[in-house]
Amino acid sequence: MDFNLSPESKMIVKAAKDFCDREIMPMAEQIIADNDYPFDLLEKFAKARMLGVAVPKEYGGVGSTHLNIILISEELGKTGTVCAYPMLMNNSTAETIHHWGSEDVMKKFLPPLCDGSAYASTAFTEPATGSDPTALTTTAVPDGDDFIINGTKRYITGGNKKGYGVFYVRDEEIKDQKGNVTAFIVDKSSEGYTTSAPWEFMGLEGMNCVDVFFKDVRVLKANILGERGNGFRILLRWIAGERIEQAAYMVGLGQAALDESIKYSKERLVRGKPMGFMQGIQWMLAEMKTKIDACRLLTYRAACIQDEGEHIDTLSSELKIFVVPTIQEVTRLALQIHGSYGYSKEYKVERLFRYAAHAGVVASSSEINKTIAGGALLR
């Protein structure tokens, strides 16, 4: 067992940190003000070799590891911006297309997702459900060489950005209720595809989560991902990887909260001395550091096991159960250390606290993950 990163991974961490300092930090405030990021953001990620990380080079990818994706995600988390999510969405959607797609599908969709000219989405959630595949109401009906899709998807990240999305839809020809979800790759500029304005959240400004409206949208049968009726399996595999990437983003948020707290503890004077001289503050810092270390180790372990090709359903659910509330508590401690300044928008920790709140419900809820991990123990 080796707890050290390889020389390649250390280089990736450094490259990701330099990228964040050079490209992301200068636009951080603007993203928040605009509730959006510049369209060329993805091309910048592509130039820095941060897209298609786990996709083989022959399809335009980098041919690297999941561990390296989560190292990048962690660095992006430290910026306290939303920018990790477009990068992660392109990486995970491209990897899913590579895992399940036919040769034609891979050749058609992977290069634009890897070179940053197309924004990816992955869409399951609908107004009535985000957890239950049997409750989907968006439908696909075959018609010649096409399927015709109708319905509404909710909270679709990047659903309003030019590119392609994997949409999970009820396949009307399949009668088995449990196996009637099919995954379609949809061009987001198709006729009949429209979107709402982005939802406004308590954090993650610029996330670009929209409702997507399908009105008789035609999708080629050739654009089905994997087998018809196998959509829920495809979704479960994608979402397990997404949980690991999200955990890495959370570790980054937590580390930024600790870094800010250490800085503040040295600068703020109490009784004429830097506040950090007080044991109570030192204890909070120590607790934060220990919690972040534990979360980081669990997250790296899950990514390494994913790279070995093992199943990650339960491991990634454990990350939801442990990493999410633990990092949320770390960001709360950071607010506490900053006193009332932590509650003010002048300080980064206020934002880190709000951003950390998303992870209990996005990319499957904490409760669903307890059911996955608990059920596995009894099987």
Ligand SMILES: Cc1cc2nc3c(=O)[nH]c(=O)nc-3n(C[C@H](O)[C@H](O)[C@H](O)COP(=O)(O)OP(=O)(O)OC[C@H]3O[C@@H](n4cnc5c(N)ncnc54)[C@H](O)[C@@H]3O)c2cc1C
């Ligand atoms: C910022 C953001 C980005 C998002 N991006 C995307 C995206 O790109 N694509 C996408 O498809 N969705 C996206 N979502 C939606 C998100 O994934 C869903 O909201 C989430 O899966 C939860 O679904 P729900 O809100 O419908 O909750 P519900 O499924 O209605 O659940 C409500 C509550 O009931 C609990 N619950 C439900 N079923 C069970 C059960 N069987 N056992 C125990 N408890 C249960 C849940 O844990 C939760 O507490 C995004 C959401 C946000 C906020």
